[in-house]
Amino acid sequence: MKTKQPAARIELSAIYSELRDRICLLQYAPGTRLREEQIAKEFGISRTPVREVIQKLSFAGLVTSKNGIGTIVTEMDSSKLLEIYTLRSKLATMIGELTPNDCQPEQVAAVEKLLDRARNLKDSLEIRDYWMINHEMHFIISELIGNAPLREMWDHLYFQAARFWYDVTRTDVKDVADSLHREIEDILIALRMNDIAAIGYIERNYITYGLRKIKVHYGECELTHKIRTK
Amino acid sequence: MKTKQPAARIELSAIYSELRDRICLLQYAPGTRLREEQIAKEFGISRTPVREVIQKLSFAGLVTSKNGIGTIVTEMDSSKLLEIYTLRSKLATMIGELTPNDCQPEQVAAVEKLLDRARNLKDSLEIRDYWMINHEMHFIISELIGNAPLREMWDHLYFQAARFWYDVTRTDVKDVADSLHREIEDILIALRMNDIAAIGYIERNYITYGLRKIKVHYGECELTHKIRTK
DNA sequence: AAAATTGATTTTGTATACAGCTTGATTAAA
DNA sequence: TTTAATCAAGCTGTATACAAAATCAATTTT
Structure with a gap:
C-alpha cells in the first residue's frame, strides 16, 4: 500500500497565479533569480510546463529570461x-x-x-x-x-x-x-x-x-x- | 565537402512574424489547423521552440491550441x-x-x-x-x-x-x-x-x-x- | 603582483521520446 | 440495415537528456 497518494496534478494556471502573486507581493522581489528546476520540483512537474508558465509571466512583464543567466524578476x-x-x-x-x-x-x-x-x-x-x-x-x-x-x-x-x-x-x-x-x-x-x-x-x-x-x-x-x- | 551549408538558425521572432503575417494575410484562414511538426520541419527546428512561438501567437489571440485536436487559427x-x-x-x-x-x-x-x-x-x-x-x-x-x-x-x-x-x-x-x-x-x-x-x-x-x-x-x-x- | 585565460559550474535553450486526449473509421452486435 | 463500441491514427502535452551560454574562481602567464 502506498503511503503517498500521487499528488493530484495542479493546473498550470494555478501555478501561474501563485507565482504572479508571489511577485506582486514582493515575496520574489525585483532582481530575484528564479530557477526553473526549483519551481518544477516544488510543484512536482518537469521543466517543460514550468517554462510555459514562465513565458506567460514574461508576457505579463513580470520576469525576463536570459540564456546562461536565469529568470529574473523585472525591475522598473x-x-x-x-x-x-x-x-x-x-x-x-x-x-x-x-x-x-x-x-x-x-x-x-x-x-x-x-x-x-x-x-x-x-x-x-x-x-x-x-x-x-x-x-x-x-x-x-x-x-x-x-x-x-x-x-x-x-x-x-x-x-x-x-x-x-x-x-x-x-x-x-x-x-x-x-x-x-x-x-x-x-x-x-x-x-x-x-x-x-x-x-x-x-x-x-x-x-x-x-x-x-x-x-x-x-x-x-x-x-x-x-x-x-x- | 558538404553540398549543403548547415542553414543559419533563424530567429524565433522572425518565425513569429512570418506566421503572424500569414495569418493576417489570410494565407492561414480562420479555422485552419496548424501542425507543430510541419512548422518545425519547414524552419528546420524541433517542436519545442515552435511551441514557444505558437504560445506567443496564442497570446496575440491569433490561434488556440487544444490537446488532441490541434492548433487552430482563431475565428471571430x-x-x-x-x-x-x-x-x-x-x-x-x-x-x-x-x-x-x-x-x-x-x-x-x-x-x-x-x-x-x-x-x-x-x-x-x-x-x-x-x-x-x-x-x-x-x-x-x-x-x-x-x-x-x-x-x-x-x-x-x-x-x-x-x-x-x-x-x-x-x-x-x-x-x-x-x-x-x-x-x-x-x-x-x-x-x-x-x-x-x-x-x-x-x-x-x-x-x-x-x-x-x-x-x-x-x-x-x-x-x-x-x-x-x- | 597583476592581469588574462582557461575551466568548472550553473542556468536557460533545444531535441526527442513518450503519454494523454480526440476524432473518425471499422467492425461487431442488435 | 442501423447502431454502438472498439481500435487506430494523429495531434498536443510532458518528461528528460543534451547543447549552448554566462559567470566565477582558480591557475597560468606576463
Whole structure:
C-alpha cells in the first residue's frame, strides 16, 4: 500500500497565479533569480510546463529570461511606472463609455464585505490585508468592464504596477488604508445605483491620487532612476 | 565537402512574424489547423521552440491550441470585432495626449513614399499592396506613440483585427484604396507640422469609417454570428 | 603582483521520446 | 440495415537528456 497518494496534478494556471502573486507581493522581489528546476520540483512537474508558465509571466512583464543567466524578476524605472499610471487613469474613464456590464447583487454584497475588511484594516494596518482587499477590489471592477480587450489591458496594467504600488504603501500604511476605505465607500455608492461610469471616474481619481504618492515616494528628481525594492 | 551549408538558425521572432503575417494575410484562414511538426520541419527546428512561438501567437489571440485536436487559427464574432474597433478609436485619441514622440525626418520621408505607393494602388488595385502599405503605415504611427504600454496595446489590437478588416477590403478595393490614399495625405500634413495629436484624431476618424464598412459588410443583423473567412 | 585565460559550474535553450486526449473509421452486435 | 463500441491514427502535452551560454574562481602567464 502506498503511503503517498500521487499528488493530484495542479493546473498550470494555478501555478501561474501563485507565482504572479508571489511577485506582486514582493515575496520574489525585483532582481530575484528564479530557477526553473526549483519551481518544477516544488510543484512536482518537469521543466517543460514550468517554462510555459514562465513565458506567460514574461508576457505579463513580470520576469525576463536570459540564456546562461536565469529568470529574473523585472525591475522598473519610475518613468515607466508613470506611463502605466497615466494610461490607467485614462482607461478608467472608458469603463463607463464602452458598454459596461450591469452589476450583479453578489457584487454589491462582495463590496460590502470588502468595506468591512477595509474598516478593520484601519485598525490592524496589516499590509498584507491591504493588498488582498485591493486585489479583490480590482477583480470586481474588472468584471464590470464590458469591453473584453479593455478588460484584458486593465488587468495587464494592474499586475505590472501592483508590486511597486505595494512598495509605496508600506511607508504610510495608515494613509493608504484610509484612502482605500474611502475608495470602497465611493464605489459602493455608485455600484448600488448601477452607475458603472461613475466607478470608472472614481477609479480615475484614486489612480491619480496614487500617482501623486508614487512621485513623492520615489522623488520627482529621481524620475530616471531605477526603482529597486530592498 | 558538404553540398549543403548547415542553414543559419533563424530567429524565433522572425518565425513569429512570418506566421503572424500569414495569418493576417489570410494565407492561414480562420479555422485552419496548424501542425507543430510541419512548422518545425519547414524552419528546420524541433517542436519545442515552435511551441514557444505558437504560445506567443496564442497570446496575440491569433490561434488556440487544444490537446488532441490541434492548433487552430482563431475565428471571430462580429461583436468582438466591434469591441476592438471601438476601443481602438478611443485609444487613438490618447496618442497625442500621452507624451507622443517627436516625428523624425525619416518618418516624413517614409510616409511620402507610402503616399506614392497608395497613389499607384488606386490604379493597380492590388489587394496585397494595400495590406503592405497599411501595415507599414501602422508601424510608423506606432513609433509616434510615446507611452510604451499604449503602443503595445495599439499593436496588439491592430494584429487582432487586421485580417478581418483585410477580408472586408476585398469586396470594394477601389473604395478602400481611395480611403487609404486620403488617410495618408491627411497624416502627412499633420506629420510635417509634428502635430502628433492630430494624427491620433485622424486615426480615430478612419477607424470609425472602417467600423462602418465592417458593419455593412457583415450586416448589422448578423452581429451575433461568427465571422468565418472562406 | 597583476592581469588574462582557461575551466568548472550553473542556468536557460533545444531535441526527442513518450503519454494523454480526440476524432473518425471499422467492425461487431442488435 | 442501423447502431454502438472498439481500435487506430494523429495531434498536443510532458518528461528528460543534451547543447549552448554566462559567470566565477582558480591557475597560468606576463
